[in-house]
Amino acid sequence: MSVQSEDLQDSSFCHWSDNSSLVTAHISIPVGFAKFILEIPMFLIDTLESKPVKQKLTVVIYITHKVICCVCKQQYSTIIVRCNVQCCCVCCASYKEECAEKVCRIEDEKTELRSEVGDLRKELAAMQQELNEQREANSRAPTQTIKNHVERLKNQLAMKEKQQQV
16 A cells, blocks of 8 residues: 555645644544554654655555544534534424414414304394394284274274264
């Protein structure tokens, strides 16, 4: 496994090699080996006499750095997702509470309207009863009027007869 020189000149790798202690201090690495590899100072690699060992160790350090970067990105993404999920849960709970309040208000309004409808039905029934009574009275009224008129005519006739007898 060999790494070309341009890969080793990667800016993130150069930055990492300069600040390797900062990187390991802030990352929780699940594999102890990765920490061990990152703690190897660069000058120790230069003291190795075997070129293939140097190259392989440099490759291992480089790959370990890339793995650590991926783990960091994954941990950051996990934190962001958890925050978003928590935010959604809070919003959902708030929305559920708001909906429950609206449902209660609507139920109260529905109860009031049912009561009002009941009262209006009672009032309507009373008015219909009154209307029926008035209709009955009106249907009997012409008969009574006629009776009164007949009685008046009888009285007039009786008076004329008395006048004629006198």
